[in-house]
Amino acid sequence: MTTHDEPEYRQSRFRPPPGATRFLLIRHGESAPARASSLFPLVGGQGDPELAPDGRVQADRIGARLAGKATETTKTAQITQTAEATETEAIDAIYVTTLRRTVQTAAPLAERLGLEPVVEPDLREVHLGDWEGGLLRKHYAENHPVAQRLRTEQRWDIIPNAEAAEEFEARVRGAIERLAAAHPDQRLAVFTHGGVIGQALALASGSQPFAFVGADNGSISEIVIAGQAWILRRFNDTAHLTG
Secondary structure, eight states: OOOTTSOOOOOOOOOOOTTOEEEEEEEOOOBOOOBTTBOOOEETTEEOOOBOHHHHHHHHHHHHHHTTOOOOOOTTTOOOOOGGGOOOSOOOEEEEOSSHHHHHHHHHHHHHHTOOOEEOGGGSOOOOGGGGGGHHHHHHHTTOHHHHHHHHHOOGGGSTTOOOHHHHHHHHHHHHHHHHHHOTTEEEEEEEOHHHHHHHHHHHHTOOTTTTTTOOTTOEEEEEEETTEEEEEEEEEOGGGOO
16 A cells, blocks of 8 residues: 555656767668669769769658658658657757768758758768779679678678778777767767668677668667767667658
């Protein structure tokens, strides 16, 4: 039997520790299709396709959700975004990489919030060596023997001349820790790449290297950095993309 003055202990929602930084890791929208006859232009040795039309629709929906506003019906998709997939917490800064598909994906949110995106080069995609320019997609589609090894051994550097796994892990860890130190008690929208998101979430969870590599284009994943603690909060949230 309970009494009215007996204390109650309710289940509580997650609250970031004081000084923590919340990272929304947003995979860029769908980029242009790859063709073996005309590889993507390279920036710093890495393929740099622009967004496909569907990717621009995804970018608009990301912006609408994270700005906390319902979007208008897009002329491309003719689908209206509802207020159910919006977020009301503030975005304190926007980060993009050196590759234009992240810049283009961030643009609708940056315009809505009046924030200037900052380039963080170390959150660019893993360097794919001899498979840059769109060849990764081709070899995956053809079930190339090296692509089969990628799935089982979970190391990008199985690809000839690709970035070493240890170097990629250190690059991603260093960039995230640097941004966390610069933004205590803030929430960041980081527009980045599937390989980077997979690496960051593997670091946060202690999982196998490729456990989280499959983030969808336009999806939102979230980690919280509190000192030495990395906390995984969500993966591949696409509520804003389904209409």
